[in-house]
Amino acid sequence: MSSRIRFGGDYNPEQWPEEIWDEDVEIMRAAGVTTATVGVFSWSLLEPAPGEYDFGWLDRVLDRLHAGGIGVVLATATASPPAWLARRHPESLPVTIDGVRLAFGSRQQFSPSSSAYREHALRLVRRMAQRYGSHPALEMWHIGNEYGAHVPRSYDEESAAAFRAWLVARYGTIEELNRAWGTAFWSQHYASFDEVGVPSRTPTFPNPTMVLDFDRFSSDAMLALHRAEADILRELTPDVPITTNFMGPFKDADYWQWAEHVDIVSDDLYPDPADPRHHVLAAAARDLMRSLGGGKPWLLMEQAPSAVNWRPRNAPKPAGYYRALSLQALTRGADGILHFQWRQSKAGAEKFHSAMLPHGGTGTRVHREVRALGAELAELGDLAGAPVPAQVGILFDWDSWRAVEQDAVPAERDYLATVLDWYAGFLRRGVTVDFVRAGADTSGYRLVVAPLFHVADDAAVAELASVPARGDVLVVGAFSAVLDENLHVRLGGYLGGAEGPLQAALGVTVDEFAPLAAADTETAIGGTVTGVARDWQELVVVHDAAVLGSFGDGFAAGGAAITRRADESGGAGWYVATEPGEALRDDLVARWLVDAGIEPGFTRPEAFAETVVRAGRRLVVNHDDVTRELALTGGTVTVEARQAVILPAAGDDTVS
Ligand code: GAL
Numbered sequence: 001m002s003s004r005i006r007f008g009g010d011y012n013p014e015q016w017p018e019e020i021w022d023e024d025v026e027i028m029r030a031a032g033v034t035t036a037t038v039g040v041f042s043w044s045l046l047e048p049a050p051g052e053y054d055f056g057w058l059d060r061v062l063d064r065l066h067a068g069g070i071g072v073v074l075a076t077a078t079a080s081p082p083a084w085l086a087r088r089h090p091e092s093l094p095v096t097i098d099g100v101r102l103a104f105g106s107r108q109q110f111s112p113s114s115s116a117y118r119e120h121a122l123r124l125v126r127r128m129a130q131r132y133g134s135h136p137a138l139e140m141w142h143i144g145n146e147y148g149a150h151v152p153r154s155y156d157e158e159s160a161a162a163f164r165a166w167l168v169a170r171y172g173t174i175e176e177l178n179r180a181w182g183t184a185f186w187s188q189h190y191a192s193f194d195e196v197g198v199p200s201r202t203p204t205f206p207n208p209t210m211v212l213d214f215d216r217f218s219s220d221a222m223l224a225l226h227r228a229e230a231d232i233l234r235e236l237t238p239d240v241p242i243t244t245n246f247m248g249p250f251k252d253a254d255y256w257q258w259a260e261h262v263d264i265v266s267d268d269l270y271p272d273p274a275d276p277r278h279h280v281l282a283a284a285a286r287d288l289m290r291s292l293g294g295g296k297p298w299l300l301m302e303q304a305p306s307a308v309n310w311r312p313r314n315a316p317k318p319a320g321y322y323r324a325l326s327l328q329a330l331t332r333g334a335d336g337i338l339h340f341q342w343r344q345s346k347a348g349a350e351k352f353h354s355a356m357l358p359h360g361g362t363g364t365r366v367h368r369e370v371r372a373l374g375a376e377l378a379e380l381g382d383l384a385g386a387p388v389p390a391q392v393g394i395l396f397d398w399d400s401w402r403a404v405e406q407d408a409v410p411a412e413r414d415y416l417a418t419v420l421d422w423y424a425g426f427l428r429r430g431v432t433v434d435f436v437r438a439g440a441d442t443s444g445y446r447l448v449v450a451p452l453f454h455v456a457d458d459a460a461v462a463e464l465a466s467v468p469a470r471g472d473v474l475v476v477g478a479f480s481a482v483l484d485e486n487l488h489v490r491l492g493g494y495l496g497g498a499e500g501p502l503q504a505a506l507g508v509t510v511d512e513f514a515p516l517a518a519a520d521t522e523t524a525i526g527g528t529v530t531g532v533a534r535d536w537q538e539l540v541v542v543h544d545a546a547v548l549g550s551f552g553d554g555f556a557a558g559g560a561a562i563t564r565r566a567d568e569s570g571g572a573g574w575y576v577a578t579e580p581g582e583a584l585r586d587d588l589v590a591r592w593l594v595d596a597g598i599e600p601g602f603t604r605p606e607a608f609a610e611t612v613v614r615a616g617r618r619l620v621v622n623h624d625d626v627t628r629e630l631a632l633t634g635g636t637v638t639v640e641a642r643q644a645v646i647l648p649a650a651g652d653d654t655v656s
Pocket of ligand 1: 268309340
């Protein structure tokens, strides 16, 4: 890894007359910009007619950037196909679940399974690689742009055919598909793959496994496009790293799979400064990106220097807060802080989106903050390449996400909000967390947490069950390990089924689910652990665990809510049959940290703050709107509203 932190952003010079380009490079240099992402939406200018290319302007852009010492992340320009593709190949346009074909005139208007799109996109990629593969400015390829942001799936005929081919590859025989989908139910049996369509509108609940498979297929269809571009780039420019920009935790693309096909994970994240919980999502997204890459540094590909323009109301970032969120990304493992975009657009749908160089020019508040950050990052080059140690692993699982949010479940659940609630308990104590893929080796973590891990295959169940036995601490949240990978119930008592090892590892079995009247309905917990929980109860049968908290009311009144089984190895297995409220969660997190021997970064829960350590520096951010004295382990620190400070990390920075 380089010993500098990349700084820069999307650069769209084609929106401006050429005279401005020299000025751009000059201002970039003065602002400490190292990197420009070029060409993301340039297809229609690069290939104005099918097979007719105009690379001259892009040549001049790259030459100028290079002369100015600015490296280029070059997009393959396939994110937004030109009008001629829509006109010649209307079948390439995506179709919604209601059969509406989406029109040209915005962006990303292609079906992921369109052969016409694919053929034309790959032809362009080949030309781009041939033309720019050895350009001295080229540092990285940026494939497509935010796959699935607007069109994560399409219900057109080519998609249906591709789905059938995907099913053949997955199941081999129609009998196996019938078994996996449980088609004996409601007379859904298929005699051949030809009878299988896409899960569009149905009279009532569609087949759950079919819906999940279509989600999986749709992620794979987009990934196949990414991989087809990557193959060409790897063939022609094997030494140039490739990436594509992820979008934080994004339900429609299983990034555990995607991350295997990029050289560096990159992320676009636009936390809403007006949402009091935005910092939780932001911190978690950074940690997820680091985790997707197996701990390797990642790249913040896009963020807004201030407001976005696509929410109903778009709050600017208060002075200094842009720096704080940028340093949050940096200390959580990013080796580059890039933005959308360099120069604020004059026309088009993003003219009110903030940019590094605002409409008002270099004298603006935003540009001053951009320059200051560029200068600061130039001093922080020693962080580049450094790992971010974590002792807690939280499972993050796309199949569980998709399954718990399907129809016909005990209660509507919000997977991401639930995982973020669990994550927030650790964030409030300044404890760094990695996210972990289902079934992955967790032996590097003292504490493994599985919230709402609803869909678990045998390997994942076995991995979790092994945690207490090896002397570490496992915490499993409600409604976990209920289904297998085909969404079939694991029979013989919930929590992995009678044959799975999880019931023994936790010493409990779950008999019934009892959602409360609404997600925010409270239930009292009493016992060694007391407090308020929400949303959910279960009837838990305890056979080999200590009951630390019981339900004080409701359907499960008197029954176990929070249990702990001490393993003879010294490890422990906790089960939490509800969703703890904030205070109860804080209490539980404190107990789990003690159980696992992990020292927190804050000595008490800090609701609107965070601290994290990377390469001997401790970042402390106050996300609140008032100045706060924060209780760091080792002493307090006062941080002004929405500001960040970097301190030397005291002692061993593997404990953070
Ligand atoms: C991203 C996209 C950028 C820009 C940005 C605005 O989703 O990749 O091109 O539209 O949002 O926030």
